[in-house]
Amino acid sequence: MNKLTFHYFHLMPWPYLPADFDEKYDSAWVTLPNSIYDPIKGNALYNRYLDEIERADRLGWDSVIVNEHHQNAYGTMPSPNLMAAALTQRVKRAKIGIVGNALPLHDDPLRVAEEIAMLDVLSGGRIISGFVRGTGMEYFSYNVNPTVSRERMDEAHDLIIQAWTRPGPFAFEGEHYNYRYVNIWPRPIQQPPPIWLPGTASMETIDFAAKHRYPYMTVFMPMNQRQRAYDMYRRLAEEKYGYEAQPEQLAFCVPCYVAENDDIAMKEAEQYIMWLFDKGLKVRPQFFVPPGYMSERSLKAMIEGGGFGQKRTFKELVDTGVVIAGSVDTVVEKLSYYTDVLHAGMLVTGGHVGEIPDYLVLKTQELMAKEVMPHFREKAATPKSALLERK
Amino acid sequence: MASFDNLTAAMPLMPAEFNTDYLLSQYRQLTTLASLAWNPSYDPTLERRLERINCPTLIVWGQNDRLVPPVYGDTFHRLITHSELIKLEGTGHMPMFEKPVEWCSVIREFLQK
Numbered sequence: 001m002n003k004l005t006f007h008y009f010h011l012m013p014w015p016y017l018p019a020d021f022d023e024k025y026d027s028a029w030v031t032l033p034n035s036i037y038d039p040i041k042g043n044a045l046y047n048r049y050l051d052e053i054e055r056a057d058r059l060g061w062d063s064v065i066v067n068e069h070h071q072n073a074y075g076t077m078p079s080p081n082l083m084a085a086a087l088t089q090r091v092k093r094a095k096i097g098i099v100g101n102a103l104p105l106h107d108d109p110l111r112v113a114e115e116i117a118m119l120d121v122l123s124g125g126r127i128i129s130g131f132v133r134g135t136g137m138e139y140f141s142y143n144v145n146p147t148v149s150r151e152r153m154d155e156a157h158d159l160i161i162q163a164w165t166r167p168g169p170f171a172f173e174g175e176h177y178n179y180r181y182v183n184i185w186p187r188p189i190q191q192p193p194p195i196w197l198p199g200t201a202s203m204e205t206i207d208f209a210a211k212h213r214y215p216y217m218t219v220f221m222p223m224n225q226r227q228r229a230y231d232m233y234r235r236l237a238e239e240k241y242g243y244e245a246q247p248e249q250l251a252f253c254v255p256c257y258v259a260e261n262d263d264i265a266m267k268e269a270e271q272y273i274m275w276l277f278d279k280g281l282k283v284r285p286q287f288f289v290p291p292g293y294m295s296e297r298s299l300k301a302m303i304e305g306g307g308f309g310q311k312r313t314f315k316e317l318v319d320t321g322v323v324i325a326g327s328v329d330t331v332v333e334k335l336s337y338y339t340d341v342l343h344a345g346m347l348v349t350g351g352h353v354g355e356i357p358d359y360l361v362l363k364t365q366e367l368m369a370k371e372v373m374p375h376f377r378e379k380a381a382t383p384k385s386a387l388l389e390r391k
Numbered sequence: 392m393a394s395f396d397n398l399t400a401a402m403p404l405m406p407a408e409f410n411t412d413y414l415l416s417q418y419r420q421l422t423t424l425a426s427l428a429w430n431p432s433y434d435p436t437l438e439r440r441l442e443r444i445n446c447p448t449l450i451v452w453g454q455n456d457r458l459v460p461p462v463y464g465d466t467f468h469r470l471i472t473h474s475e476l477i478k479l480e481g482t483g484h485m486p487m488f489e490k491p492v493e494w495c496s497v498i499r500e501f502l503q504k
Contacts, residue, residue, distance in 0.1 A: 145429035291421035
């Protein structure tokens with residue numbers, strides 16, 4: 001069995017922010033005027049991103065992943081299922097992840113069940129279905145009451161699982177969702193499609209993931225925080241739910257940049273990856289944690305843990321493990337910490353951030369596939385050059 | 392804070408120390424508010440229902456109210472037949488804190504009529 005699987009994650013960001021963005025705008029979310037978005041450039045960008053993801057498939061990544069975000073420059077996929085549909089026609093081998101659909105934002109989660117079922121049939125049973133609550137910002141963009149976010153998440157989850165696996169028609173009666181007839185056509189090939197839960201270490205999400213044995217994915221957080229999250233997952237699995245958590249249940253989403261040597265990697269990565277933290281994730285604090293979105297327990301842990309809103313240098317991000325950048329040897333060493341010390345078995349990372357040119361994305365994709373992946377594969381893979389293979 | 396026209400009037404409501412407990416208590420209050428009022432529903436029937444009120448009615452509004460601007464007070468006054476509108480100068484949405492003497496005075500006067 002592979003020690004680590006590799007998942008190519010894309011946000012499809014809008015990198016072309018105005019030169020005065022830092023001074024003029026206090027958030028890349030909710031209120032950033034959409035006049036900044038140029039649909040003509042957007043067309044080229046979408047196609048470039050899809051080409052990039054298709055290349056990751058040819059290079060040997062285990063899956064390609066898209067996700068849902070609304071009304072922001074950080075990620076321009078309000079409907080990730082549309083992108084996944086496009087990918088079913090381009091990605092021939094890898095699994096296709098939607099990590100995930102933001103369930104509480106939708107008044108009709110049966111539609112999510114239907115779309116994922118369609119995608120699973122279209123792709124021949126290659127869909128990974130992530131479920132998320134959506135960021136705090138999206139409760140403003142979609143005007144969903146954040147105080148019922150977790151209730152809606154749990155209920156929509158139950159409905160979708162039943163819709164996929166239970167013979168219909170049947171009635172579903174919940175607090176937030178009611179259907180007289182649940183009877184989806186088509187049904188998914190996988191029974192059910194695998195489910196992942198990304199999170200930012202809130203205790204409730206970790207508990208939910210451990211309870212259902214779903215992979216839990218830590219996102220953009222320092223190593224010590226990831227370690228606490230994994231420890232909590234393992235402890236809950238063992239003590240509360242009676243099983244031993246496996247590495248393939250612990251995923252880590254981390255920006256990862258590989259280059260010829262450490263110096264080049266640090267220099268190139270800093271130039272582009274900082275876009276993610278300084279611009280893409282620039283958010284008004286009140287948007288980040290709307291009232292009732294987090295439990296008091298998780299909010300208290302966040303306040304006392306510090307860090308929110310703190311500006312960090314690129315070196316600090318690398319030193320604390322939020323970002324990985326370096327030569328092949330350095331990256332292998334850092335990933336080995338996840339596999340050997342944290343016993344986490346799924347790397348989720350992407351190439352595109354900010355205005356990074358495509359040749360640098362390709363460089364990282366190829367170095368990861370040809371030089372890094374083999375260290376973690378049971379049998380060394382021999383991916384071919386994406387450029388040579390390109391028709 | 393947007394409720395206040397004069398921020399010094401809000402001082403008694405401020406904590407001695409901004410610590411975790413205070414932040415959590417604020418979050419708790421906001422959560423309660425959001426659970427009740429995240430989606431305030433616009434009621435298109437209110438206008439015709441207000442006309443049914445026929446008892447003596449006092450409407451007190453802060454002249455500088457930025458949460459619910461005084462034009463709403465004007466409309467309420469126009470639609471409630473036997474209403475009296477008093478706009479208090481130098482106050483926003485919290486006249487009971489910013490102008491407690493005037494606030495009590497106009498209410499007392501109305502009740503004594």
